[in-house]
Amino acid sequence: MTTSSIDPVMKIEGRTAGRFGDFGGAYVPEILVPALRELAKAYESAQKDEAFQLEFKDLLQNYVGRPSLFYHAERLSKHLGGAEIYLKREDLNHTGAHKINNTLGQILLAKRMGKSRIIAETGAGQHGVATATACALFGLKCVIYMGEEDIRRQHLNVLRMRLLGAEVCSVTIGSRTLKDAINEAMRDWVAHVEDTFYCFGTAAGPHPYPTIVRDFQTIIGEETRRQALKELGRLPDTLIACVGGGSNAIGFFYPFIEDQGVKLIGVEAGGKGDAIGEHASTLTLGDPGVLHGSYSYLLQDDDGQIMMTHSVSAGLDYPGVGAEHSYLKEIGRAEYVRVSDIEAVRATQILCQTEGILPALESAHAIAHAVKLAPHYGPSHVIVVNLSGRGDKDVETLEEYMERGEYHE
Amino acid sequence: MSKRLDRIFSQPAKGKTRLIAYLMAGDPTPETTLRRLKGLADYGVDVLELGVPFSDPIADGPVIQSAGERALKGGMTLVKTLEIVREFRVLHETPVLLMSYLNPLLRYGWGKFVKDAVEAGVDGLILPDLPWKEGTNLRTETKRLVGTQLSFIPIVAQTSQEEDLLELSIGSQGFIYVLSRNGITGGEAEISAKVTGFINGLKQHTQLPRCVGFGIQTAKQVHCLAEYCDGVIIGSAIVRQFSELDKKELSELELRKGETEILEWVAEINSIK
Ligand SMILES: Cc1ncc(COP(=O)(O)O)c(C=O)c1O
Numbered sequence: 001m002t003t004s005s006i007d008p009v010m011k012i013e014g015r016t017a018g019r020f021g022d023f024g025g026a027y028v029p030e031i032l033v034p035a036l037r038e039l040a041k042a043y044e045s046a047q048k049d050e051a052f053q054l055e056f057k058d059l060l061q062n063y064v065g066r067p068s069l070f071y072h073a074e075r076l077s078k079h080l081g082g083a084e085i086y087l088k089r090e091d092l093n094h095t096g097a098h099k100i101n102n103t104l105g106q107i108l109l110a111k112r113m114g115k116s117r118i119i120a121e122t123g124a125g126q127h128g129v130a131t132a133t134a135c136a137l138f139g140l141k142c143v144i145y146m147g148e149e150d151i152r153r154q155h156l157n158v159l160r161m162r163l164l165g166a167e168v169c170s171v172t173i174g175s176r177t178l179k180d181a182i183n184e185a186m187r188d189w190v191a192h193v194e195d196t197f198y199c200f201g202t203a204a205g206p207h208p209y210p211t212i213v214r215d216f217q218t219i220i221g222e223e224t225r226r227q228a229l230k231e232l233g234r235l236p237d238t239l240i241a242c243v244g245g246g247s248n249a250i251g252f253f254y255p256f257i258e259d260q261g262v263k264l265i266g267v268e269a270g271g272k273g274d275a276i277g278e279h280a281s282t283l284t285l286g287d288p289g290v291l292h293g294s295y296s297y298l299l300q301d302d303d304g305q306i307m308m309t310h311s312v313s314a315g316l317d318y319p320g321v322g323a324e325h326s327y328l329k330e331i332g333r334a335e336y337v338r339v340s341d342i343e344a345v346r347a348t349q350i351l352c353q354t355e356g357i358l359p360a361l362e363s364a365h366a367i368a369h370a371v372k373l374a375p376h377y378g379p380s381h382v383i384v385v386n387l388s389g390r391g392d393k394d395v396e397t398l399e400e401y402m403e404r405g406e407y408h409e
Numbered sequence: 410m411s412k413r414l415d416r417i418f419s420q421p422a423k424g425k426t427r428l429i430a431y432l433m434a435g436d437p438t439p440e441t442t443l444r445r446l447k448g449l450a451d452y453g454v455d456v457l458e459l460g461v462p463f464s465d466p467i468a469d470g471p472v473i474q475s476a477g478e479r480a481l482k483g484g485m486t487l488v489k490t491l492e493i494v495r496e497f498r499v500l501h502e503t504p505v506l507l508m509s510y511l512n513p514l515l516r517y518g519w520g521k522f523v524k525d526a527v528e529a530g531v532d533g534l535i536l537p538d539l540p541w542k543e544g545t546n547l548r549t550e551t552k553r554l555v556g557t558q559l560s561f562i563p564i565v566a567q568t569s570q571e572e573d574l575l576e577l578s579i580g581s582q583g584f585i586y587v588l589s590r591n592g593i594t595g596g597e598a599e600i601s602a603k604v605t606g607f608i609n610g611l612k613q614h615t616q617l618p619r620c621v622g623f624g625i626q627t628a629k630q631v632h633c634l635a636e637y638c639d640g641v642i643i644g645s646a647i648v649r650q651f652s653e654l655d656k657k658e659l660s661e662l663e664l665r666k667g668e669t670e671i672l673e674w675v676a677e678i679n680s681i682k
Contacts, residue, residue, distance in 0.1 A: 304516030
């Protein structure tokens with residue numbers, strides 16, 4: 001799709017808060033307008049407040065275990081025979097994924113705003129677990145919305161959320177995945193906006209969420225930059241991250257956006273094929289539109305209805321994407337590609353067997369693209385893959401593939 | 410604003426107040442929707458609100474969500490929704506407002522949509538995921554294309570603050586849609602002193618008529634609100650009754666009889682004989 005796919009009436013002149021080029025905005029029910037404005041103000045003041053920043057930094061260091069490792073995957077690199085591959089180990093964070101960076105930041109904001117009840121949506125369950133964890137740490141009431149289909153395939157994380165004291169609400173309408181969990185969380189927020197804080201899990205949604213989530217995740221890219229300069233003496237050549245709503249990818253890419261020499265590649269879920277309902281390749285196969293409060297790329301049919309999606313990984317199974325990714329695609333700064341279910345499952349196997357690391361199926365999409373790309377380069381080319389999470393939650397899904405004999409090449 | 414809509418609010422109400430009734434287009438079929446729209450108009454409803462089904466209706470409760478699902482399953486589209494309005498206009502002057510989430514309208518193409526909507530006989534738009542301050546471009550473009558034939562009906566919530574209300578008073582037309590409470594469509598609203606105080610307070614900000622909706626389902630609520638505002642909006646309560654009728658296996662005659670009973674109920678809660 002080219003720029004012409006943007007309806008002229010959606011063109012924004014000049015720079016406006018909450019916009020990434022023409023993308024973004026806050027297309028929400030009027031009830032939420034004051035709440036989003038209050039959130040934006042609270043965030044602005046928190047950014048300038050040294051005590052807030054120190055508390056956040058301290059949590060990242062002493063609770064999450066940051067900085068996360070910048071790991072040279074030598075055996076994987078040798079196995080692929082080409083570029084040198086490094087892994088940014090977000091899987092080693094407390095709770096097992098990058099999501100905790102964002103939830104701790106948002107829960108600190110909620111506390112600052114005096115909100116007593118936290119709601120969140122979750123797909124893979126990682127954001128749900130991270131939110132439940134942060135709520136336990138700060139003694140806040142926590143309600144998590146999760147699609148029935150995701151509750152089935154990410155059962156381990158449902159148990160973890162319950163152990164952490166969260167209430168998990170099963171969403172049984174629509175596609176019963178992340179999209180519908182967000183719908184339900186929004187409906188809850190509309191009805192309880194006075195005392196409730198919506199802890200949004202990805203870099204999508206209405207302004208100011210895409211900015212807040214990106215900023216809290218930027219630690220990934222900042223550390224990567226520092227670690228690469230220290231260990232390699234230079235910046236990497238290529239960064240690869242998976243894209244669901246886009247939070248791990250934007251946090252990883254953001255500090256490198258001005259470095260034109262660094263190639264940025266986002267990997268979407270290619271699922272089982274190109275037909276409607278078989279994939280979740282929003283940026284690669286979608287068009288701009290409005291979903292969940294934001295003008296961004298989305299998967300829709302000719303009547304503007306949101307399409308069903310599919311991915312082996314629950315965290316990528318989403319028909320929308322963060323507005324800043326739509327912008328990076330539009331201006332050509334980042335490239336977006338797709339990886340199929342089978343390729344992701346095979347990449348999981350390769351990483352397990354060469355490095356002894358079990359990646360989340362989401363992150364395995366990024367690994368799979370590195371597997372494809374590495375042989376095209378020599379050892380002087382450095383690829384860093386953001387390993388956004390660990391794969392313990394996915395072992396049952398992987399077992400289903402093994403039993404069906406679809407696991408091996 | 411559209412002449413049809415203007416007429417409704419410049420004349421005294423026929424019943425206790427002005428009644429605005431909602432139906433989901435294509436629930437369960439376009440033919441049924443058209444027949445029921447005509448019925449509502451014939452039974453004294455002042456303004457009709459026609460929902461365009463959308464896959465992800467974040468501002469709607471279970472009743473209207475299900476209505477939308479049924480409509481989409483039956484193949485309902487924006488094109489067919491406009492077709493219903495066109496056919497309704499052959500014999501009826503009752504104003505029709507489309508209630509739609511943004512994406513189906515954007516996909517159709519905004520410019521084409523507003524022209525086709527006016528041509529079909531639509532009088533205004535209620536857009537639950539377009540807050541007033543995000544709508545500047547859309548309103549400007551609409552005005553350029555069709556003048557004031559298509560009104561943007563602003564929605565006001567009790568959470569709205571001074572600055573939101575000030576913005577609303579600029580360029581709004583028709584009436585303002587006042588939410589009886591924070592929440593999604595459906596359920597039952599409590600008409601407390603806080604609510605009526607809020608409705609009264611809006612007079613300081615706007616000359617426009619104020620109509621109250623969300624959770625209105627009884628004659629008692631209508632009569633109480635009639636003292637404070639210029640109209641009431643009934644959505645889920647009507648959709649639910651028609652859908653309960655559709656669930657039963659009825660003969661054509663029984664179905665029509667059931668529909669008439671619902672229409673009589675609608676007239677009755679606004680004290681129209
Ligand atoms: C491990 C992991 N990686 C990636 C994602 C995708 O989300 P995002 O694109 O916001 O990083 C998820 C979402 O659940 C996840 O759990």
